[in-house]
Amino acid sequence: MILVGERDSMDYVAARCDERAMARIGRFIDLLVEENERQNLVAAATLDHVWQRHIADSAQLLEFAPQVPRGTWVDLGSGAGFPGLVIAMMRPDLHVKLVESRRLRSAWLSSCIDALGLDKCEVSHGRAEVLPAEEAAVLSARAFAPLPKAIAIGRRFSTADTVWLLPKGRSAAQEVNELPKRLRSMFHVEQSVSDPEAGIVTGRLTE
Numbered sequence: 001m002i003l004v005g006e007r008d009s010m011d012y013v014a015a016r017c018d019e020r021a022m023a024r025i026g027r028f029i030d031l032l033v034e035e036n037e038r039q040n041l042v043a044a045a046t047l048d049h050v051w052q053r054h055i056a057d058s059a060q061l062l063e064f065a066p067q068v069p070r071g072t073w074v075d076l077g078s079g080a081g082f083p084g085l086v087i088a089m090m091r092p093d094l095h096v097k098l099v100e101s102r103r104l105r106s107a108w109l110s111s112c113i114d115a116l117g118l119d120k121c122e123v124s125h126g127r128a129e130v131l132p133a134e135e136a137a138v139l140s141a142r143a144f145a146p147l148p149k150a151i152a153i154g155r156r157f158s159t160a161d162t163v164w165l166l167p168k169g170r171s172a173a174q175e176v177n178e179l180p181k182r183l184r185s186m187f188h189v190e191q192s193v194s195d196p197e198a199g200i201v202t203g204r205l206t207e
């Protein structure tokens with residue numbers, strides 16, 4: 001399935017969460033549009049396609065995560081909250097940790113969490129390389145770093161059971177193919193629903 005346009009993308013998300021979550025996401029989009037005037041959170045042009053480019057693009061990761069992850073969903077380099085904050089809005093029962101090194105961004109993420117009443121979501125401000133490592137049930141990172149670097153940084157948060165979810169846009173297959181053989185065998189690419197040419201690198205780091 002490939003989503004076509006904003007209505008289709010909104011319907012995709014609505015089919016995967018309840019009305020309260022949809023109301024939260026609507027409120028979050030308002031906060032994002034407002035804050036984007038102050039700090040460059042997302043490219044302004046993408047706000048015209050916010051459901052497809054950011055919300056559904058993030059929401060689709062739930063399809064590849066364990067139904068009830070036992071433990072924390074860690075999102076590296078959350079930026080404006082993608083995908084981690086969208087996951088927290090859709091699944092407020094999950095413990096979600098947003099890791100973000102830029103002070104302004106992490107402060108804004110914290111203010112969103114408060115405004116949206118997301119009790120089980122928190123921000124870790126700092127560089128992922130040096131923050132206290134926590135075992136992740138799911139480890140996500142969108143537009144965070146080239147794959148070898150994302151793996152090197154994320155390794156500290158990973159166990160043999162951690163599900164890695166790395167939306168990688170159009171370079172997904174190439175980035176996996178360029179990994180050393182052992183690593184390559186641990187990851188594969190899933191088709192993104194938000195962009196016919198984009199892929200999500202997923203797998204488990206078993207050593």
Ligand SMILES: C[S@@+](CC[C@H](N)C(=O)[O-])C[C@H]1O[C@@H](n2cnc3c(N)ncnc32)[C@H](O)[C@@H]1O
Binds near residue numbers: 080081126127143
């Ligand atoms: C290109 S943005 C992507 C943001 C978001 N994930 C998205 O897809 O819209 C990368 C984000 O990662 C953050 N970041 C980069 N290196 C980091 C690091 N080592 N630790 C924590 N955050 C980092 C940046 O500050 C930035 O907000």
